[in-house]
Amino acid sequence: MFVDQVKIYVKGGDGGNGMVAFRREKYVPKGGPAGGDGGKGGDVVFVVDEGLRTLMDFRYQRHFKAAKGENGMSKNQHGRNAEDLIVKVPPGTVVIDDETKQVIADLTENGQRFVVAKGGRGGRGNTRFATPANPAPEIAENGEPGEERYVILELKLLADVGLVGFPSVGKSTLLSVVSAAKPKIADYHFTTLVPNLGVVETEDGRSFVMADLPGLIEGAHQGVGLGHQFLRHIERTRVIVHVIDMAAIEGRDPYEDYLVINEELKQYNLRLTERPQIIVANKMDMPNAEENLKAFKEKLQEDVPIFPISAITRQGLRDLLFAIADLLETTPEFPLHEVEEPAVQRVVYKLEKEAPAFTITRDSDGTFIVSGEKVEKLFKMTDFSREESIRRFARQLRAMGVDDALRERGAKDGDIVKLLDYEFEFID
Ligand SMILES: Nc1nc2c(ncn2[C@@H]2O[C@H](COP(=O)(O)OP(=O)(O)OP(=O)(O)O)[C@@H](O)[C@H]2O)c(=O)[nH]1
Numbered sequence: 060m061f062v063d064q065v066k067i068y069v070k071g072g073d074g075g076n077g078m079v080a081f082r083r084e085k086y087v088p089k090g091g092p093a094g095g096d097g098g099k100g101g102d103v104v105f106v107v108d109e110g111l112r113t114l115m116d117f118r119y120q121r122h123f124k125a126a127k128g129e130n131g132m133s134k135n136q137h138g139r140n141a142e143d144l145i146v147k148v149p150p151g152t153v154v155i156d157d158e159t160k161q162v163i164a165d166l167t168e169n170g171q172r173f174v175v176a177k178g179g180r181g182g183r184g185n186t187r188f189a190t191p192a193n194p195a196p197e198i199a200e201n202g203e204p205g206e207e208r209y210v211i212l213e214l215k216l217l218a219d220v221g222l223v224g225f226p227s228v229g230k231s232t233l234l235s236v237v238s239a240a241k242p243k244i245a246d247y248h249f250t251t252l253v254p255n256l257g258v259v260e261t262e263d264g265r266s267f268v269m270a271d272l273p274g275l276i277e278g279a280h281q282g283v284g285l286g287h288q289f290l291r292h293i294e295r296t297r298v299i300v301h302v303i304d305m306a307a308i309e310g311r312d313p314y315e316d317y318l319v320i321n322e323e324l325k326q327y328n329l330r331l332t333e334r335p336q337i338i339v340a341n342k343m344d345m346p347n348a349e350e351n352l353k354a355f356k357e358k359l360q361e362d363v364p365i366f367p368i369s370a371i372t373r374q375g376l377r378d379l380l381f382a383i384a385d386l387l388e389t390t391p392e393f394p395l396h397e398v399e400e401p402a403v404q405r406v407v408y409k410l411e412k413e414a415p416a417f418t419i420t421r422d423s424d425g426t427f428i429v430s431g432e433k434v435e436k437l438f439k440m441t442d443f444s445r446e447e448s449i450r451r452f453a454r455q456l457r458a459m460g461v462d463d464a465l466r467e468r469g470a471k472d473g474d475i476v477k478l479l480d481y482e483f484e485f486i487d
Pocket residue numbers: 225226227228229230231232233243244245246247248249250251252272273274275341342343344345368369370371372
């Protein structure tokens with residue numbers, strides 16, 4: 060199976076917890092605070108590895124969690140930072156945030172890195188909470204939770220040239236005679252279900268990657284036939300080779316075919332029309348082909364080069380390949396997404412939208428439920444085994460306005476308030 064889209068879960072490592080500790084010194088009954096900070100959790104990092112060609116490996120492993128930072132230690136020793144979790148991806152991987160459906164990275168260059176889930180920072184040890192008023196605090200922070208998210212990985216083939224055309228016009232046959240690729244060839248429609256890639260070498264030693272794409276039909280951009288899931292592979296190609304059955308074996312008019320396919324490309328993405336095209340008039344070994352070609356040339360208005368060939372008898376291939384190689388040399392790469400900066404690192408960073416610090420809802424039994432990313436993070440960073448930490452947490456909630464908001468929603472003394480798996484009483 061050809062896997063070209065997969066949804067995975069990534070989570071950065073949590074930060075290590077801060078430590079509560081005190082110095083032990085001779086003659087000093089209780090020395091100053093000496094609890095170290097926790098280490099940083101590992102990031103989950105995508106790294107492009109040009110040895111990979113597919114997203115196949117992600118079929119079996121879809122969860123990637125980086126390690127937690129080490130906890131802080133006594134004598135003010137920091138916990139060690141955790142190592143990053145490196146996840147290899149093939150060139151051509153587009154990373155999409157599953158929630159927002161935004162493209163967050165477009166990974167094309169070998170070795171390119173993208174931090175997809177940041178590890179949390181280490182919690183502070185009690186040394187950091189010392190103040191003149193409280194020189195020996197019994198308080199430490201838990202580590203910050205690592206970022207977590209679902210992302211969709213999409214593989215866009217990195218072919219230089221894409222073969223497009225109706226089913227059965229001979230696209231796979233052409234690829235099979237100009238490269239070592241062995242695509243399936245047959246006289247029924249949609250023989251090719253997934254794109255095939257082949258490396259083509261011209262007689263004068265130039266080479267390029269050619270993709271044989273599933274056949275297109277009218278309405279493809281709306282999902283008819285194999286639809287636009289394959290049209291997106293054309294987006295990466297610099298040159299489009301438009302294959303036409305000039306023998307009109309199925310009774311369609313070759314020029315009509317040409318118009319229909321171009322319309323599909325245009326409907327799918329206007330920018331595809333910016334790609335230079337080469338027309339391949341295939342099946343020239345058949346009777347009528349010569350006549351059809353003449354009529355085709357008369358109707359053709361654009362200045363697009365036409366190469367008459369027969370994939371089966373291998374006629375006309377040499378000149379065609381030279382023309383493709385020439386065109387590739389003069390055609391720049393096309394940026395894929397409008398949002399992309401023309402920077403070397405094609406990683407797109409987006410401002411995260413500011414989520415509300417907390418929201419309050421009510422359970423069917425009347426319990427108040429406080430939720431929200433920010434408040435939950437504070438919760439996770441609180442060490443509930445220590446009185447002082449709990450008091451600090453209560454102060455933080457008050458400062459965020461949680462108490463006021465609960466009061467506004469009608470909370471009274473003694474009402475139950477829930478935050479994650481923690482229940483507490485509202486005290487006015
Ligand atoms: N006579 C003749 N037949 C050809 C030529 N090229 C391909 N064919 C035949 O056309 C049929 C379809 O060929 P394919 O290469 O599978 O066509 P395709 O465009 O890849 O088709 P799909 O994968 O279904 O989109 C096969 O029966 C081929 O043998 C040619 O140059 N001359």
